[in-house]
Amino acid sequence: MDRYVIAGFPVKHSRSPAIHGRFAAETGEPVQYDRLEIAPGEFATQVREFAAAGGKGCNITVPYKLEAWQAAARRTPRAELAHAVNTLRFDAEGWAGDNTDGAGLVHDITVNAGVALKGARVLLIGAGGAGLGALGPLIEAGVAELVMVNRTVAKAEEAVARHASLAQAHGVSLRAGALEDAGSGHDVVVNATSASLAGAGSPVAASALRPGCLVLDMMYGPAARPFLAWAREHGAVTRDGLGMLVEQAAEAFQFWRGVRPSTDGILAALRAEVD
Ligand code: ATR
Structure with a gap:
């Protein structure tokens, strides 16, 4: 063996x-x-x-x-x-x-959930160990716009700077920001923070969501529930990280x-x- x-x-x-x-x-x-x-x-x-x-x-x-x-x-x-x-x-x-985190995420969204990433406006919340792997594969999946926000803005800025030429090669508009700077009306929102473990509410405002958008939490089980319940209250279709x-x-x-x-x-x- x-x-x-x-x-x-x-x-x-x-x-x-x-x-x-x-x-x-x-x-x-x-x-x-x-x-x-x-x-x-x-x-x-x-x-x-x-x-x-x-x-x-x-x-x-x-x-x-x-x-x-x-x-x-x-x-x-x-x-x-x-x-x-x-x-x-x-x-x-x-x-x-x-x-393999990002490839797993992209496969789950596009194949298992059947939601297109090509041309989508995507918000990625979190620039820790879980979020970092997602940037490259989301860019390569052909999203139109990708915003990475994080409590510590510098971490998101560094990650985005590293991916700038990949984003340019794929024609993806890529930017970093603070949690308050998440923008509005995203088609797909991915929570890669551990905020819910700390019992904190949603890291971003509800205006980040477009009605009917897909909201995915990389966590699963009880840890994912509060954030996903919040997203459903604001009209999103939700998915955990399983x-x-x-x-x-x-x-x-x-x-x-x-x-x-x-x-x-x-x-x-x-x-x-x-x-
Ligand atoms: P992981 O490997 O699970 O990503 P991590 O590297 O510790 O673990 O990252 C945790 C992520 O959750 C980070 O993006 C962290 O933000 P910081 O980089 O500013 O620390 C985020 N996070 C943790 N607690 C949070 C909270 N209460 N509100 C918002 N973001 C939080």
């Missing part, structure tokens, strides 16, 4: 082992996938130990995506731009880092094994466990 883990703190409730277990069964790939909880300050040491003991790769979640980016010897172009890595593969010639979780996992599986597993059926099964 080839061993992989989800590395983070905490990871007790992570659904990734169940998802990758199903991918392994479906594809017949000899993959074993477990949790590796890593205490603050121990990321590089513990992942090195896991790799030395024969581990083949890992997923990375809060709060280690930046450390994983730094630890990678090589990065895919989308990971390079994101400054965040959620997938490491321990190749003989050095660790390869990828970021579909994105499954799709980013499928992308990671492909990065490791060279085959993209089918995600059909998994979302419904997970939904029954989470809600």
Whole structure:
């Protein structure tokens, strides 16, 4: 069996082992996938130990995506731009880092939810580890306009500056702003903040939403509920982060094994466990 883990703190409730277990069964790939909880300050040491003991790769979640980016010897172009890595593969010639979050998000919106991103006006709230991976793939999906807002404006400005030439190449109008500067009437709004964990209300004003727009929270379960309930009150169609979780996992599986597993059926099964 080839061993992989989800590395983070905490990871007790992570659904990734169940998802990758199903991918392994479906594809017949000899993959074993477990949790590796890593205490603050121990990321590089513990992942090195896991790799030395024969581990083949890992997923990375809060709060280690930046450390994983730094630890990678090589990065895919989308990971390079994101400054965040959620997938490491321990190749003989050095660790390869990828970021599959944004591709998972785009797949979930366009394929699972059936909402077009081409030509859409999109608001991305949050410039932390979860939000950074989304910028590049949203640009490449052909959105017309992309606004990234964050409580700490400088973080959004840095991320947007890194993506400026990609946006220009795709004809996308890209800007950064403060939460109060979210603009109005967006077609798709993605919450990549952890504001709801802190019990805070919506990070942006309701004028950011166009009636009937899609509002997606990257979180799922109880953590996503208050923000999504607020969005529904203001006329939005809502979606939590479970579909994105499954799709980013499928992308990671492909990065490791060279085959993209089918995600059909998994979302419904997970939904029954989470809600
Ligand atoms: P993650 O990996 O989940 O993105 P993170 O890197 O700690 O975790 O980022 C959390 C995100 O939620 C950030 O965008 C953060 O804003 P800052 O960059 O200003 O810290 C945002 N966030 C957290 N609590 C918030 C709150 N109460 N209101 C608005 N944004 C909040």
